[in-house]
Amino acid sequence: MKWMHLLPLLRRLYPSTIRMRLTLLATVIAVLPLAAAATGTALAVRSSILEGAQQRSAEPGPWWRVEVKGDRATYDRERISRCGSTSPPAPGDQRISFCMKPYDLSSSGAPGPSGHDAMYDALSHQGALSLGPWTPSAPIQRPNAYPQFPGYVVLTYSLEAEQAQLDTVVWSLAGGTLALVGLIAGSTWFAVGRVLRPVEAIRAEFAELSAHHLDRRVPVPRAGNEIARLATTMNTTLNRLQAAVGRQRQFTTDASHELRTPLACLRTELELALNRPDAADWPRVVHAAHQDTMRVQELTEDLLLLARLDAEQGDRQPRRTVDLTDVVREETVRRRPPHGIGIDLRTGPGPVAVQGHPALLARVIGNLLDNAERYATGTITVRLTHDPHHGTAVVDVLDDGPGIPPEDHRRIFERFTRLDDARTQDTGGVGLGLAIAQRIAAVHRGTLEIVPSARGAHFSLRLPTHLP
Structure with missing residues (x-):
């Protein structure tokens, strides 16, 4: 298209900073009502000035000094020339002048105004004032007919003085509007600059941050905004x-x-x-x-x-529908818990279908059972339920061991976290099992949390049964 070559120019002209954009927006918003108000005021003043001039031009005083004899018309004994020729102003009032317009008898045989209404209308003019100071005004014209006189005597009332008065008002309104717009633009520029000053300080401080200086913080303004x-x-x-x-x-x-x-x-x-x-x-x-x-x-x-x-490679692998009941049962049955520890498995009669990766889901159950076997003293309870109201499958793994202190509930899912102080290889793993389990749950758009329990540790795995 022809205008496509203008796009680079328009992009360069588009304000590049928020400060400039907000200032431009405030200026445009201010210009519209101010211009409308100034225009309305100018129109009202023009109407008032023009109405006053029309009333003054309709006064009968000048007509009393017009004398008509035969085909000759005079004003204060000065001959009135034909319209279209140069007519001097009437004595005493420089805004009033007279001219004579003979009847056009070729279109109608009846002399006088009754036969020349169209001509009368053409000679009549109420005058016009221009809101543009660079354009002239149109004078008021009032024709008058006399008995036995073969034409109209036309009074012309000049509106140059009124136009000059209106020009002064228009220039004043334009100057006031521009001054207000400039004041608003300047105030907006200053105010936005003060508002964005903390942003610039934040940007400058943030630019100084690096992996070796993460202890630095951006300044917080006191305004609370x-x-x-x-x-x-x-x-x-x-x-x-x-x-x-x-x-x-x-x-x-x-x-x-x-x-x-x-x-x-x-x-x-x-x-x-x-x-x-x-x-x-x-x-x-x-x-x-x-x-x-x-x-x-x-x-x-x-x-x-x-x-x-961490790289979320699991989201790019093929997913399929998995019966979580089978996964839990298979992972529980193949376990060989230490002597004296039993596993109590509780599942519903029907399947609980989720979408995901069977191997990863089995890894979650296995890691939870590994953790439970490490600390249980007698019984491990594995319970699988379906929450149709929330559309989730819930796997609860409970042990009757010493439990986990509440202050460690969040830390337990961190990598290489082992709560046993001795960090022995017999009672503690490398500290990655729960971190892996929680990450796998997140990849499956689920959650793995530790639930407060009166005895032992209680882990709750929730997985959506219907993924979008």
């Missing part, structure tokens, strides 16, 4: 970001430590056996090396799974 709330939200986000970076650094440290320990143990056992191969108990050495290798493999698999879940 939207910008202050924005700054508070940004500082809250920075707190979370700093905590996340801290967790990431701690995660890297813990992961390197957790991987280094079994590798060091494996290397030490093999070196000791190689130093004295004849005296080494090779079955025990191989068994210990196998255990350390399995631990490294388990930890590596957990770290890789967390990395995939």
Whole structure:
């Protein structure tokens, strides 16, 4: 299209800053009512001035001084010339002049105004004043007929003085309107600048942030307005970001430590056996090396799974309908809990269908059972219910162990978190099981929470049964 080449120019002309845009918007909003008010005032003044001039032009005084004899008309004994020729102003009033317009007898044989109404109407004019100071006014014309006189005597009332008066009013209104618009634009520019000054301070401070200086915070204005709330939200986000970076650094440290320990143990056992191969108990050495290798493999698999879940790779894998009842039953039946611990499984008679990945859902149930087996003293209860009102499937895993302190309910889902102080390998895992379980629940648009319980730990997994 022809106007497409104008788009780059229009984009360059578009105000680039919020301050300029708001100032332009306020100016436009101010111009419209002010211009309307100024125009209305000018129209009212023009009507008043024109009405006054029309009344003055209708006064009979000048006509009393007009004398008609035969085909000659005079005003104060000065001959009145034909209309269209240069007519001097009437003596005494420079705004009044007279001219004579003979009848056009070719169109009607009846002399006098009765036969020339159209001509009378054509010569009559109520005058006009222009709102544009650069355009002239139209004078008032009043024709008059005399008996036995072959034409009209036309009084012309000049409106130049009235036009000058109206021009003064128009210029005053225009100047006042422009002054008000300028004042509004300047005030808006100043006010918006003061309002956005904290935003610029926030931007400058935020630009100085880096991964090594996350302890800095943006300034919060004292006004308590939207910008202050924005700054508070940004500082809250920075707190979370700093905590996340801290967790990431701690995660890297813990992961390197957790991987280094079994590798060091494996290397030490093999070196000791190689130093004295004849005296080494090779079955025990191989068994210990196998255990350390399995631990490294388990930890590596957990770290890789967390990395995939963090990257949300699960959302890009094919999903299918899964019977959560079968998943819970299969994962529970294959368990071999420690001696003295029983698993009480409670499920409904029918299937509970969800959409997701069977392997990941089985991993969630398995991690919850691993945690329950680690701390239970006698019984683990697994309960699967369907909440049709909220459209969710609920899996509750309860144990009768020592429980989890309320202050650790949030921390328990953090990576490498183990509540046992000794961090022994017999009672505590590497601290990734619950973190993985909660991340898998989030990938399936569900939740995993710990529910307050009078005894033991109570974990509740909720998954939607109908995904969009």
